Amino acid sequence: MITVKREKISWLRKFYLLQIAGGLRLTFSHLLKNFFKPDRMNTVFYPEEKKDLPPTTRGRHRLMKREGGGPRCTACMLCATNCPAECIHILAEEVDDIHIEKRPAQFNIDLLRCVFCGLCVEACPLDAIRMDVPRTVFAGYTRESFVLDKATLMDHNNEEFVPAYNPERPVQITHGIHARP
Ligand code: SF4
Numbered sequence: 480m481i482t483v484k485r486e487k488i489s490w491l492r493k494f495y496l497l498q499i500a501g502g503l504r505l506t507f508s509h510l511l512k513n514f515f516k517p518d519r520m521n522t523v524f525y526p527e528e529k530k531d532l533p534p535t536t537r538g539r540h541r542l543m544k545r546e547g548g549g550p551r552c553t554a555c556m557l558c559a560t561n562c563p564a565e566c567i568h569i570l571a572e573e574v575d576d577i578h579i580e581k582r583p584a585q586f587n588i589d590l591l592r593c594v595f596c597g598l599c600v601e602a603c604p605l606d607a608i609r610m611d612v613p614r615t616v617f618a619g620y621t622r623e624s625f626v627l628d629k630a631t632l633m634d635h636n637n638e639e640f641v642p643a644y645n646p647e648r649p650v651q652i653t654h655g656i657h658a659r660p
C-alpha cells in the first residue's frame with residue numbers, strides 16, 4: 480500500500496482569508512472611485528443611453544430591395560440551406576422576368592431559433608439579406624411575434640443601420656441587381 484503524503488496547508492490558505500480580503504479591497508476601491516468620480520464610471524444608463532454598436536455587430540435581419548422596391552432575393556435557398564438553426568423558411572414564386580425568374584412569396588425567419596451566426600448573410604450571392612438593423616434585444620408574448628415575415632424584413636422605414644463592416648466587399652452583380660448602396 481502506498482501512502483500519499485498530503486501537503487500541509489496553513490490556516491490562512493484553508494479559510495481563503497487573503498483572497499476574501501483582496502476581493503473586498505478591490506470592491507471597495509471601485510465603490511469609492513465611482514462615488515467620488517461618477518463621470519469616470521463605465522456604466523451606460525441603458526435604455527436612455529445607448530452605446531454605438533461596432534460595425535461588426537450582427538443585429539436583426541433585413542431584406543434588401545431592388546430599384547423598383549421588390550425584393551433583391553431570388554429565392555435561391557442558399558441562406559436557408561446554410562442556416563444551422565434551420566430557422567429560415569422561404570416559399571418561392573415565379574416572376575415574369577427571365578433575369579430573375581423567382582422571388583420569395585414568403586420569407587420567414589424564426590428569431591427564437593436563430594443563433595445570429597451570420598451564415599445566411601455570408602451565403603447570399605446577391606447581398607439580398609443583411610443583419611445590420613441595430614436591434615439585439617427582442618421581446619414578445621407569443622412565439623409567433625418572434626417570426627419576422629417578408630413585410631417586416633423589407634420595411635426599412637424608421638430604421639437606422641449599422642454601417643457595413645466592409646463596404647468594399649465584392650458583391651456579385653447580376654442582371655440589374657445592385658451592390659451595396
Ligand atoms: S443568423 Fe445564422 S441562425 Fe440566424 S437565420 Fe442566419 S444563418 Fe440562420
Ligand code: SF4
Pocket residue numbers: 551552553554555556557558559569602603604605606607608
Ligand atoms: S441566399 Fe440570398 S438570394 Fe438566396 S434565398 Fe437567401 S436571401 Fe434570397
